[in-house]
Amino acid sequence: MSSPKAPQRQVPPTPQAGAPLGEGTKPPWLQLAVGKTRRALLTVFRRGFIREQLKYRRGACRQCGACCRLAFPCPFLNSKKLCVIYNLVRPAACKCFPIDPRDLKDVGGTCGFHFVGATEAAADAQAGRAPGRHPQQ
Numbered sequence: 001m002s003s004p005k006a007p008q009r010q011v012p013p014t015p016q017a018g019a020p021l022g023e024g025t026k027p028p029w030l031q032l033a034v035g036k037t038r039r040a041l042l043t044v045f046r047r048g049f050i051r052e053q054l055k056y057r058r059g060a061c062r063q064c065g066a067c068c069r070l071a072f073p074c075p076f077l078n079s080k081k082l083c084v085i086y087n088l089v090r091p092a093a094c095k096c097f098p099i100d101p102r103d104l105k106d107v108g109g110t111c112g113f114h115f116v117g118a119t120e121a122a123a124d125a126q127a128g129r130a131p132g133r134h135p136q137q
C-alpha cells in the first residue's frame with residue numbers, strides 16, 4: 001500500500017547567492033528611503049555639490065507629485081494631493097528635486113527634468129540659457 005502524496009509546495013525563487021546589493025537590486029522601499037536620506041543630507045552638508053549639479057538640470061517641474069510620494073506620501077499633501085506648504089516652508093530637499101540623475105530613477109522617469117552633459121551645460125551657460133528650475137525657486 002502506498003502512502004498518500006504530500007501536497008507540493010511552491011518554493012519562491014531564491015536570490016542569487018553573492019549577488020551585490022547595488023543599483024537595481026535593492027527593494028524599492030529601501031532604494032527610495034536611501035534616496036530620501038541622501039537628499040536630506042546633501043541639502044545640509046553638500047550645498048556646493050547641489051549648486052554644481054543643478055547647473056546640469058534642464059526641463060521644468062510638471063507638478064506630477066511623484067517626488068512627494070517617495071518611500072511614503074508626504075504628510076503635507078492635502079486631499080487633492082496638493083502641497084499645502086509649497087510657498088511657505090517647503091524643505092530644501094523638495095525644492096532641489098531632482099539633484100542629479102540618481103533621483104530620476106526614484107521617480108521612474110516621470111519627472112519633467114533631465115540632465116545634460118558638461119559640453120551642453122557649458123554651451124548653455126555661454127549663451128545665457130538658465131538651468132531648469134521649479135516655480136518660485
Ligand code: SF4
Nearest residue numbers: 061062065067111112
Ligand atoms: S520635480 Fe519632477 S517628480 Fe517632482 S513633481 Fe516636479 S515633475 Fe514631478
